[in-house]
Amino acid sequence: MTTNSISITSGFVSTYKKAVNAYFTDIFTKLPKNTQRAYVSDFNEFAIFCEQENLPGFNEVMDNNLHCIKRYVEVLCQSPLAYRTIKRRLSALSKFLGIAQLPNPITQSVYLKDFVRLSLAENEKYQLSSRQAVPLTLDLLEQINESVIPDSLLEMRDLALINLMFDALMRADEVVRVRLDHINRRDNAVLVLTSKSDQSGKGSYRYISNSTLAMIDEYVEESNFDAANSVPRNPEDPRRINSGILFRRLSNRGHALLPYDESATGKSSAVLEYSSVYRIWKRIALSANIKENITPHSGRVGGAVSLAESGATLPEMQLAGGWRSPEMPGHYGQQAAVGKGGMARLAKKRGR
Structure with missing residues:
Protein backbone atom coordinates (compact mmCIF):
# COMPACT_ATOMS: atom_id res chain seq x y z
CA MET A 1 0.00 0.00 0.00
CA THR A 2 1.50 3.33 -1.08
CA THR A 3 0.26 6.82 -1.73
CA ASN A 4 -0.32 5.65 -5.31
CA SER A 5 -3.47 4.03 -3.91
CA ILE A 6 -4.86 7.52 -3.36
CA SER A 7 -6.34 8.84 -6.59
CA ILE A 8 -5.60 12.53 -6.34
CA THR A 9 -4.67 14.61 -9.35
CA SER A 10 -4.05 17.77 -7.32
CA GLY A 11 -0.66 18.19 -5.68
CA PHE A 12 -1.58 18.39 -2.03
CA VAL A 13 -0.61 14.78 -1.31
CA SER A 14 2.69 14.74 -3.19
CA THR A 15 3.76 17.92 -1.35
CA TYR A 16 3.79 15.98 1.91
CA LYS A 17 4.80 12.65 0.38
CA LYS A 18 7.71 12.01 2.75
CA ALA A 19 5.62 12.17 5.94
CA VAL A 20 2.76 10.23 4.36
CA ASN A 21 5.02 7.50 2.96
CA ALA A 22 6.76 7.04 6.30
CA TYR A 23 3.41 6.40 7.99
CA PHE A 24 2.23 4.08 5.21
CA THR A 25 5.45 2.07 5.28
CA ASP A 26 5.77 1.72 9.06
CA ILE A 27 2.14 1.63 10.22
CA PHE A 28 -0.54 1.66 7.51
CA THR A 29 0.43 -1.66 5.94
CA LYS A 30 0.05 -3.35 9.35
CA LEU A 31 -3.59 -2.25 9.76
CA PRO A 32 -6.45 -4.64 8.87
CA LYS A 33 -7.13 -4.70 5.12
CA ASN A 34 -10.64 -3.34 5.59
CA THR A 35 -9.30 -0.42 7.63
CA GLN A 36 -6.78 0.34 4.89
CA ARG A 37 -9.50 0.28 2.23
CA ALA A 38 -11.77 2.50 4.34
CA TYR A 39 -9.07 5.15 4.85
CA VAL A 40 -8.15 5.22 1.17
CA SER A 41 -11.79 5.28 0.07
CA ASP A 42 -12.71 8.11 2.47
CA PHE A 43 -9.75 10.21 1.42
CA ASN A 44 -10.45 9.58 -2.28
CA GLU A 45 -14.01 10.85 -1.76
CA PHE A 46 -12.62 14.07 -0.27
CA ALA A 47 -10.14 14.45 -3.14
CA ILE A 48 -12.89 14.05 -5.73
CA PHE A 49 -15.01 16.58 -3.82
CA CYS A 50 -12.15 19.12 -3.89
CA GLU A 51 -11.76 18.67 -7.64
CA GLN A 52 -15.49 19.09 -8.24
CA GLU A 53 -15.64 22.20 -6.03
CA ASN A 54 -12.38 23.65 -7.43
CA LEU A 55 -10.88 23.68 -3.94
CA PRO A 56 -7.11 23.42 -3.43
CA GLY A 57 -7.28 20.70 -0.80
CA PHE A 58 -5.10 20.74 2.30
CA ASN A 59 -2.04 22.94 2.70
CA GLU A 60 -0.13 24.70 5.49
CA VAL A 61 -2.74 27.47 5.90
CA MET A 62 -5.25 26.81 8.70
CA ASP A 63 -7.98 29.01 7.15
CA ASN A 64 -7.77 27.10 3.87
CA ASN A 65 -8.09 23.71 5.57
CA LEU A 66 -10.98 25.01 7.67
CA HIS A 67 -12.82 26.30 4.59
CA CYS A 68 -12.36 22.99 2.72
CA ILE A 69 -13.66 20.88 5.59
CA LYS A 70 -16.54 23.23 6.38
CA ARG A 71 -17.75 23.10 2.78
CA TYR A 72 -17.29 19.30 2.75
CA VAL A 73 -19.42 18.95 5.90
CA GLU A 74 -22.16 21.07 4.31
CA VAL A 75 -22.26 18.81 1.25
CA LEU A 76 -22.12 15.59 3.29
CA CYS A 77 -25.03 16.71 5.45
CA GLN A 78 -27.11 17.24 2.31
CA SER A 79 -26.36 13.72 1.08
CA PRO A 80 -28.15 10.46 2.03
CA LEU A 81 -25.08 9.31 3.98
CA ALA A 82 -25.65 8.14 7.54
CA TYR A 83 -24.50 10.13 10.56
CA ARG A 84 -21.83 7.54 11.44
CA THR A 85 -20.49 7.50 7.87
CA ILE A 86 -19.99 11.27 7.88
CA LYS A 87 -18.24 11.06 11.26
CA ARG A 88 -15.95 8.33 9.93
CA ARG A 89 -15.01 10.38 6.86
CA LEU A 90 -14.10 13.38 9.00
CA SER A 91 -12.06 11.12 11.26
CA ALA A 92 -10.12 9.88 8.22
CA LEU A 93 -9.37 13.46 7.17
CA SER A 94 -8.24 14.35 10.67
CA LYS A 95 -5.95 11.32 10.62
CA PHE A 96 -4.39 12.42 7.32
CA LEU A 97 -3.81 15.97 8.57
CA GLY A 98 -1.99 14.55 11.57
CA ILE A 99 0.12 12.23 9.41
CA ALA A 100 1.09 15.06 7.04
CA GLN A 101 1.76 17.38 10.01
CA LEU A 102 -0.61 20.03 8.65
CA PRO A 103 -2.84 22.48 10.58
CA ASN A 104 -5.88 20.48 11.68
CA PRO A 105 -9.00 22.61 12.21
CA ILE A 106 -11.01 19.49 13.10
CA THR A 107 -9.13 19.29 16.40
CA GLN A 108 -7.75 22.83 16.74
CA SER A 109 -10.57 25.18 15.69
CA VAL A 110 -13.35 25.84 18.20
CA TYR A 111 -15.38 27.39 15.39
CA LEU A 112 -15.15 24.30 13.18
CA LYS A 113 -15.74 21.92 16.08
CA ASP A 114 -19.02 23.66 16.93
CA PHE A 115 -19.99 23.95 13.27
CA VAL A 116 -19.45 20.21 12.70
CA ARG A 117 -21.21 19.26 15.94
CA LEU A 118 -24.30 21.37 15.21
CA SER A 119 -24.42 20.37 11.53
CA LEU A 120 -24.27 16.66 12.38
CA ALA A 121 -26.82 17.03 15.17
CA GLU A 122 -29.20 18.75 12.77
CA ASN A 123 -28.54 16.10 10.14
CA GLU A 124 -29.25 13.27 12.59
CA LYS A 125 -32.46 14.96 13.71
CA TYR A 126 -33.54 15.28 10.08
CA GLN A 127 -32.74 11.65 9.37
CA LEU A 128 -34.68 10.48 12.41
CA SER A 129 -37.70 12.59 11.50
CA SER A 130 -37.70 11.65 7.82
CA ARG A 131 -39.14 8.43 6.47
CA GLN A 132 -36.96 5.52 7.43
CA ALA A 133 -35.85 3.03 4.80
CA VAL A 134 -38.19 0.04 4.74
CA PRO A 135 -37.19 -3.59 4.16
CA LEU A 136 -37.36 -4.83 0.59
CA THR A 137 -39.24 -8.02 1.41
Missing part, protein backbone atom coordinates in the same frame (compact mmCIF):
# COMPACT_ATOMS: atom_id res chain seq x y z
CA LEU A 138 -39.85 -10.79 -1.12
CA ASP A 139 -43.29 -9.47 -2.08
CA LEU A 140 -41.84 -6.04 -2.93
CA LEU A 141 -39.03 -7.67 -4.90
CA GLU A 142 -41.57 -9.69 -6.87
CA GLN A 143 -43.50 -6.49 -7.55
CA ILE A 144 -40.32 -4.98 -9.01
CA ASN A 145 -39.54 -8.01 -11.15
CA GLU A 146 -43.09 -8.20 -12.47
CA SER A 147 -43.38 -4.46 -13.15
CA VAL A 148 -40.00 -3.60 -14.64
CA ILE A 149 -39.56 -5.31 -17.99
CA PRO A 150 -36.01 -4.33 -18.98
CA ASP A 151 -35.62 -2.97 -22.50
CA SER A 152 -32.23 -1.30 -22.01
CA LEU A 153 -28.83 -2.25 -20.64
CA LEU A 154 -29.38 0.22 -17.81
CA GLU A 155 -32.51 -1.56 -16.59
CA MET A 156 -30.88 -5.00 -16.99
CA ARG A 157 -27.97 -3.90 -14.82
CA ASP A 158 -30.22 -2.27 -12.22
CA LEU A 159 -32.51 -5.29 -11.87
CA ALA A 160 -29.61 -7.74 -11.61
CA LEU A 161 -27.94 -5.57 -8.96
CA ILE A 162 -31.04 -5.22 -6.78
CA ASN A 163 -31.88 -8.93 -6.98
CA LEU A 164 -28.30 -9.86 -6.08
CA MET A 165 -28.34 -7.47 -3.10
CA PHE A 166 -31.52 -9.16 -1.86
CA ASP A 167 -30.34 -12.76 -2.41
CA ALA A 168 -26.92 -12.23 -0.82
CA LEU A 169 -28.08 -9.66 1.79
CA MET A 170 -25.45 -7.27 0.44
CA ARG A 171 -24.47 -3.77 1.44
CA ALA A 172 -23.82 -1.18 -1.26
CA ASP A 173 -20.05 -1.24 -0.65
CA GLU A 174 -20.08 -5.01 -1.13
CA VAL A 175 -22.09 -5.25 -4.34
CA VAL A 176 -19.93 -2.68 -6.18
CA ARG A 177 -16.87 -4.93 -5.62
CA VAL A 178 -18.41 -8.12 -7.01
CA ARG A 179 -16.30 -9.45 -9.87
CA LEU A 180 -17.39 -11.80 -12.64
CA ASP A 181 -15.17 -14.56 -11.29
CA HIS A 182 -16.71 -14.20 -7.81
CA ILE A 183 -19.88 -15.89 -9.08
CA ASN A 184 -20.05 -19.66 -8.73
CA ARG A 185 -22.95 -20.89 -10.83
CA ARG A 186 -22.52 -24.53 -9.89
CA ASP A 187 -23.05 -23.81 -6.19
CA ASN A 188 -25.39 -20.82 -6.64
CA ALA A 189 -22.94 -18.70 -4.64
CA VAL A 190 -21.16 -15.36 -4.77
CA LEU A 191 -17.98 -14.42 -2.96
CA VAL A 192 -18.56 -11.23 -0.94
CA LEU A 193 -15.50 -9.18 -0.06
CA THR A 194 -14.88 -6.17 2.21
CA SER A 195 -17.71 -6.90 4.61
CA LYS A 196 -17.63 -4.66 7.72
CA SER A 197 -17.67 -7.75 9.91
CA ASP A 198 -14.82 -9.43 8.02
CA GLN A 199 -11.62 -7.94 9.42
CA SER A 200 -9.56 -10.78 7.95
CA GLY A 201 -10.44 -9.72 4.40
CA LYS A 202 -11.10 -13.33 3.36
CA GLY A 203 -14.71 -12.72 2.39
CA SER A 204 -17.73 -14.99 2.70
CA TYR A 205 -19.93 -16.93 0.31
CA ARG A 206 -23.60 -16.00 -0.05
CA TYR A 207 -26.49 -17.55 -1.98
CA ILE A 208 -27.69 -16.46 -5.45
CA SER A 209 -31.02 -17.65 -6.86
CA ASN A 210 -31.34 -19.06 -10.37
CA SER A 211 -33.51 -16.11 -11.40
CA THR A 212 -30.81 -13.65 -10.32
CA LEU A 213 -28.16 -15.66 -12.19
CA ALA A 214 -30.36 -15.43 -15.30
CA MET A 215 -30.60 -11.64 -14.87
CA ILE A 216 -26.82 -11.38 -14.53
CA ASP A 217 -26.33 -13.50 -17.65
CA GLU A 218 -28.75 -11.31 -19.60
CA TYR A 219 -26.96 -8.16 -18.44
CA VAL A 220 -23.52 -9.54 -19.39
CA GLU A 221 -24.77 -10.80 -22.75
CA GLU A 222 -26.31 -7.42 -23.58
CA SER A 223 -23.13 -5.62 -22.43
CA ASN A 224 -21.08 -7.74 -24.83
CA PHE A 225 -23.31 -7.04 -27.84
CA ASP A 226 -22.81 -4.05 -30.13
CA ALA A 227 -26.41 -3.00 -30.77
CA ALA A 228 -25.42 -0.21 -33.18
CA ASN A 229 -23.86 -2.73 -35.58
CA SER A 230 -25.87 -5.80 -34.49
CA VAL A 231 -22.73 -7.86 -33.83
CA PRO A 232 -20.95 -9.14 -30.72
CA ARG A 233 -18.35 -6.75 -29.38
CA ASN A 234 -14.74 -7.48 -30.21
CA PRO A 235 -13.11 -9.54 -27.42
CA GLU A 236 -10.62 -6.69 -26.91
CA ASP A 237 -13.35 -4.04 -26.59
CA PRO A 238 -12.91 -2.39 -23.12
CA ARG A 239 -16.71 -2.07 -22.91
CA ARG A 240 -17.11 -5.85 -22.74
CA ILE A 241 -17.43 -7.75 -19.47
CA ASN A 242 -14.81 -10.46 -19.89
CA SER A 243 -13.62 -10.34 -16.29
CA GLY A 244 -13.22 -7.83 -13.49
CA ILE A 245 -15.92 -5.75 -11.80
CA LEU A 246 -19.44 -6.88 -12.73
CA PHE A 247 -21.60 -3.80 -12.17
CA ARG A 248 -20.14 -0.83 -14.04
CA ARG A 249 -21.05 2.67 -15.07
CA LEU A 250 -22.85 3.24 -18.37
CA SER A 251 -22.67 5.89 -21.04
CA ASN A 252 -25.02 8.86 -20.77
CA ARG A 253 -27.56 7.21 -23.06
CA GLY A 254 -27.47 4.01 -21.01
CA HIS A 255 -26.91 1.70 -23.99
CA ALA A 256 -23.26 0.72 -23.41
CA LEU A 257 -20.82 0.30 -20.58
CA LEU A 258 -18.03 2.82 -20.20
CA PRO A 259 -14.58 1.48 -21.13
CA TYR A 260 -13.24 -0.49 -18.17
CA ASP A 261 -9.70 -0.05 -16.91
CA GLU A 262 -8.76 -2.26 -13.98
CA SER A 263 -6.14 0.23 -12.76
CA ALA A 264 -8.28 3.38 -13.03
CA THR A 265 -9.52 5.01 -9.82
CA GLY A 266 -11.54 8.05 -8.80
CA LYS A 267 -13.54 9.79 -11.50
CA SER A 268 -11.79 7.73 -14.20
CA SER A 269 -13.05 4.47 -12.74
CA ALA A 270 -16.03 2.66 -14.22
CA VAL A 271 -16.88 1.21 -10.79
CA LEU A 272 -20.09 2.42 -9.14
CA GLU A 273 -20.07 4.61 -6.04
CA TYR A 274 -22.66 4.64 -3.25
CA SER A 275 -24.50 7.58 -4.81
CA SER A 276 -24.91 5.58 -8.04
CA VAL A 277 -26.31 2.56 -6.16
CA TYR A 278 -28.67 4.88 -4.27
CA ARG A 279 -29.99 6.31 -7.55
CA ILE A 280 -30.46 2.79 -8.93
CA TRP A 281 -32.76 1.92 -6.03
CA LYS A 282 -34.75 5.13 -6.37
CA ARG A 283 -35.06 4.71 -10.14
CA ILE A 284 -36.30 1.11 -9.85
CA ALA A 285 -38.76 2.05 -7.07
CA LEU A 286 -40.20 4.73 -9.34
CA SER A 287 -40.48 2.35 -12.31
CA ALA A 288 -42.22 -0.28 -10.16
CA ASN A 289 -44.52 2.31 -8.55
CA ILE A 290 -43.28 1.44 -5.06
CA LYS A 291 -44.28 4.17 -2.62
CA GLU A 292 -42.24 2.84 0.29
CA ASN A 293 -38.86 4.46 0.95
CA ILE A 294 -36.49 1.73 -0.20
CA THR A 295 -32.74 2.42 -0.19
CA PRO A 296 -29.62 0.29 -0.81
CA HIS A 297 -29.82 -1.08 2.75
CA SER A 298 -33.40 -2.23 2.17
CA GLY A 299 -32.20 -5.36 0.34
CA ARG A 300 -30.09 -6.59 3.25
CA VAL A 301 -32.75 -5.83 5.84
CA GLY A 302 -35.55 -7.17 3.64
CA GLY A 303 -33.67 -10.38 2.93
CA ALA A 304 -33.20 -10.94 6.68
CA VAL A 305 -36.85 -10.17 7.46
CA SER A 306 -38.02 -12.48 4.65
CA LEU A 307 -35.82 -15.27 6.00
CA ALA A 308 -37.26 -14.82 9.49
CA GLU A 309 -40.81 -14.84 8.13
CA SER A 310 -40.07 -18.12 6.36
CA GLY A 311 -38.92 -19.70 9.63
CA ALA A 312 -35.13 -19.53 9.19
CA THR A 313 -33.08 -20.09 12.34
CA LEU A 314 -30.64 -17.51 13.68
CA PRO A 315 -27.57 -19.52 12.49
CA GLU A 316 -29.12 -19.73 9.03
CA MET A 317 -29.71 -15.98 8.98
CA GLN A 318 -26.17 -15.32 10.21
CA LEU A 319 -24.73 -17.42 7.41
CA ALA A 320 -26.95 -15.81 4.78
CA GLY A 321 -25.89 -12.28 5.73
CA GLY A 322 -22.32 -12.88 6.85
CA TRP A 323 -22.96 -11.66 10.43
CA ARG A 324 -20.43 -12.67 13.07
CA SER A 325 -22.94 -12.46 15.93
CA PRO A 326 -26.68 -13.23 16.16
CA GLU A 327 -27.52 -9.73 17.42
CA MET A 328 -28.57 -8.09 14.13
CA PRO A 329 -30.36 -11.10 12.58
CA GLY A 330 -32.09 -11.53 15.93
CA HIS A 331 -33.28 -7.93 15.69
CA TYR A 332 -34.67 -8.51 12.20
CA GLY A 333 -36.29 -11.75 13.36
CA GLN A 334 -38.03 -9.82 16.13
CA GLN A 335 -39.20 -7.28 13.54
CA ALA A 336 -40.69 -10.08 11.44
CA ALA A 337 -42.37 -11.65 14.46
CA VAL A 338 -44.37 -8.50 15.29
CA GLY A 339 -47.00 -9.35 12.70
CA LYS A 340 -47.45 -12.82 14.19
CA GLY A 341 -47.59 -11.87 17.87
CA GLY A 342 -50.47 -11.94 20.32
CA MET A 343 -51.76 -8.46 19.52
CA ALA A 344 -51.67 -9.25 15.79
CA ARG A 345 -53.75 -12.40 16.38
CA LEU A 346 -56.20 -10.45 18.55
CA ALA A 347 -56.61 -7.76 15.91
CA LYS A 348 -57.19 -10.36 13.21
CA LYS A 349 -59.71 -12.20 15.38
CA ARG A 350 -61.70 -9.02 16.04
CA GLY A 351 -61.38 -7.75 12.45
CA ARG A 352 -59.36 -4.69 13.40
